[in-house]
Amino acid sequence: MADTSSIWLDVPAPAKLNLMLHITGRRPDGYHNLQTVFQFLDYGDTLSFRARDDGQLTLEPAVDGVPFEDNLIVRAARLLQQKAGKHAGADIRLKKILPMGGGLGGGSSDAATTLLALNTMWQLNLSLDELAAIGLTLGADVPVFVRGEAAFAEGVGEVLTPLPELEERWFVVVCPQVHVNTAKIFSHEGLTRNTDPINIRTALRQGGRNDCQQVVTMLYPEIGKALNLLNKFSHAKMTGTGACIFSSFGSETEAISVSEQLPAEYVAFTAKGVNQSPAHKVLFRPS
Template sequence: MRNLPAPAKLNLFLHVTGRRSDGYHLLETVFEMIDLSDRVDLRLRHDGLIGRINPLPGIAPEHDLTVRAARLLVEHTGCALGVDIGLNKRIPIGGGVGGGSSDAATVLLGLNRLWSLGLTRDALAQIGLRLGADVPFFVFGQTAYATGVGDQLQACPQPPRRYVLIAPGVGVSTPRVFADPCLTRDSKPLKIDSLLQGRLVFCGRNDLEPVAMRLEASIEAALTALREAARRFEIAPELPRMSGSGSTVFMPVPEDQLAAVVQFLESGGRLGEGASVHVGRTVARHPLNSWAFV
């Protein structure tokens, strides 16, 4: 199996609504996939071994989410087959747009078919939760309103949108953001009925954004660039925001303004060294949403 898509995600808002006794934070968010995607190759092996064809620099196999996903499937099912995993990275690493989680989910979905496991979506999501809180969303496979630690999901259809993203080229430590004493941990949830009808998604905010900006100045610089573009092109000023725990920032842009906004951002020295501009389109359903369960 070659070229399986692993789409990025955006958090259209992200509220921290509490904290569990075990230290995990309770969240409220809307996850949406976009067509900026990594690509995963899965090559069947009959010797039971699980390997990486092109391992990511500096990441040991035991920490590679794609390898861990395959090993968890073996642990759960007892499958005697193996796989070689290849990965073509296009999603910014450590950017808060779910690249590693999406890669892991695509491995789970792909191996469910390649190994003829016949697992249900719920079973794969439970396995995915052991890899990270964002993985169940990609297995769920559609725009979702999420609560809990991000694993309690309800379908939340949204109108199609185009986005401009800026990846500052730096990573932010998610544990450090959540551990910060200045983090807001008691946001009031939005009205779910309005959310599920496709409204209010940009009325919220990202509670992690102020902390991440203080920890990494390049995030604030990227948001400033987006806000300048919003003023220039008469886009609502509250729309630029950060995804996840950072560092990627984004805003929705009308289709007919997309090219001009990108050109504006890439000119005039607005971007810091190492920063890059990306564009994305809403993906309403994961490309493997039905295929993985045949």
């Protein structure tokens, strides 16, 4: 019998881009109704899992400034432990490359990968619907990572319509070294909150804008400066509430060429947009 204590399961936690983000209204509970298009990138964090039978959870390395029990990875694991029984435990390692607060969904993706991987490792057999419902309690972006399909999202981002026909282009992503306070953006009096809803066909044909971008660039001039720079090569947009911005290109060669022309002070990477999550490709590949 194999020694399961030495077997590690490595699973990607991919970045996402909001290819558009329209805010269509503000709800009585203070949250905002929105419309957005999510697409994954073949770039992101990596989580490694090893099962334990003593009910203990470990996570390394520790994340500076984030208490262990507040980490979304640990919170996700705790929610599944409630269904797995007292003996289910795991050692978890995180290889973190996505910036925190960049609008790339790093924390939400880490939480979703944890739900998906431990559901498999602990043989819970929860459906994606059940995992997505658990994920929604952790954050509005978690369900799209759980379901693993590029999607048109409505509501607070949890009402998802898959978009398998979305073009898989190459992107240059620039990450200005500022941390955007999401709550500050969504509470700002200058934020556009009355964009007319559109349908999926219009979103795919016309693209759309990011309604947060004007307020963010006013409050964080460094992001506006990066947008102006990237706009010289191809139309640039912000993802989520920032700080990261992106432009799309038709080939890897073109994306790399643009990335190499950016000033050295900019942190940037190239990646391909993909319509199936890399986490799903690992966990649900044919045996």
